[in-house]
Amino acid sequence: MSEGSDGAYRAATGVTRTGEGIWSAELAPDWDILGNTNGGYLLAIASRASSEAVDGRDPVTITGHYTRPAHTGPVRLETEVVRSGRRLAVVRSRMYQDERVVLETLGTFQTRQEEVETTLTDAAPPDLPAPDDCPRMLPADDAPFPPPSVGRIDLRAGPEIAQLFLEGKTSSPVVTGWFRLLDGEPLDAHALMVGSDAYPPTAFVAGLPVGWTPTIELTVHIREPEPKGWIRCDITSRFVSGGFIEEDGLFWDEEDRLVAQSRQLAMVSRG
Numbered sequence: 001m002s003e004g005s006d007g008a009y010r011a012a013t014g015v016t017r018t019g020e021g022i023w024s025a026e027l028a029p030d031w032d033i034l035g036n037t038n039g040g041y042l043l044a045i046a047s048r049a050s051s052e053a054v055d056g057r058d059p060v061t062i063t064g065h066y067t068r069p070a071h072t073g074p075v076r077l078e079t080e081v082v083r084s085g086r087r088l089a090v091v092r093s094r095m096y097q098d099e100r101v102v103l104e105t106l107g108t109f110q111t112r113q114e115e116v117e118t119t120l121t122d123a124a125p126p127d128l129p130a131p132d133d134c135p136r137m138l139p140a141d142d143a144p145f146p147p148p149s150v151g152r153i154d155l156r157a158g159p160e161i162a163q164l165f166l167e168g169k170t171s172s173p174v175v176t177g178w179f180r181l182l183d184g185e186p187l188d189a190h191a192l193m194v195g196s197d198a199y200p201p202t203a204f205v206a207g208l209p210v211g212w213t214p215t216i217e218l219t220v221h222i223r224e225p226e227p228k229g230w231i232r233c234d235i236t237s238r239f240v241s242g243g244f245i246e247e248d249g250l251f252w253d254e255e256d257r258l259v260a261q262s263r264q265l266a267m268v269s270r271g
Contacts, residue, residue, distance in 0.1 A: 013190060022079075027045075036069035036214070038194075040195070041197075044193040050079055053091050054084055057089055058110055059225070060107075061220070062220055063107070066215050067101050075097045088108055089110075092104075125234070135162055137177075155179045157177050160174055161177060170205060173238075188227075192222060193218075203268060216244070219262065220262045223257075224253065227260075228254050230253070235250075235262075243268055246266075248261075249262035
């Protein structure tokens with residue numbers, strides 16, 4: 001697939017303007033976990049509609065609150081431009097399915113800027129084997145995990161996930177790995193939101209007595225809107241308390257640039 005061409009990801013996250021501040025989209029099949037559409041995928045669609053509402057500006061940060069599960073099928077999005085300045089615009093969106101809100105977002109978007117020199121970096125990408133030396137995660141045929149959504153991108157498992165699924169060994173609540181889109185489709189800023197929510201929960205890797213971990217809130221900061229090649233992922237948790245777990249993600253492209261950060265709050269249910 002040539003650079004800039006549309007592929008399965010862009011088709012699955014596409015939005016169509018149907019009125020002033022109103023958009024339609026179709027939640028594609030197999031982007032789900034236990035029948036519920038993946039939260040990062042939903043956020044990417046809402047971000048794309050919000051971006052289109054301000055003439056295609058790049059996302060800087062977007063926060064999504066998930067009000068109820070979504071499923072394969074049509075959705076309607078309503079966007080409101082809260083403020084539009086010369087550089088930054090703030091956009092609120094709501095995603096409806098079956099006439100009920102499933103996701104509400106607030107995001108800041110910016111006009112494309114000339115590259116600004118990095119002045120401080122106090123972290124480094126995780127040290128991982130090459131992508132070809134990491135097993136690709138594929139959906140399970142006869143079990144709920146790995147879920148269908150992992151097959152919608154090229155997701156490679158770091159050592160923690162490989163040990164869990166191949167050997168049944170648990171480790172600390174850290175998940176690492178690589179991801180990219182299928183068939184050479186180039187990444188964009190919205191795709192980083194998909195990648196931020198693609199991996200198994202850190203609680204699973206740590207062997208905690210946790211079942212389903214539905215996302216309550218997901219925030220993604222885009223540091224580079226044009227990521228290059230494979231993305232290295234480093235996702236950690238420090239606390240499971242009050243019935244919730246947080247996951248902090250750092251995402252680096254093949255040029256070792258920090259391209260995104262994420263913070264997710266999920267509910268933990270025993271099972």
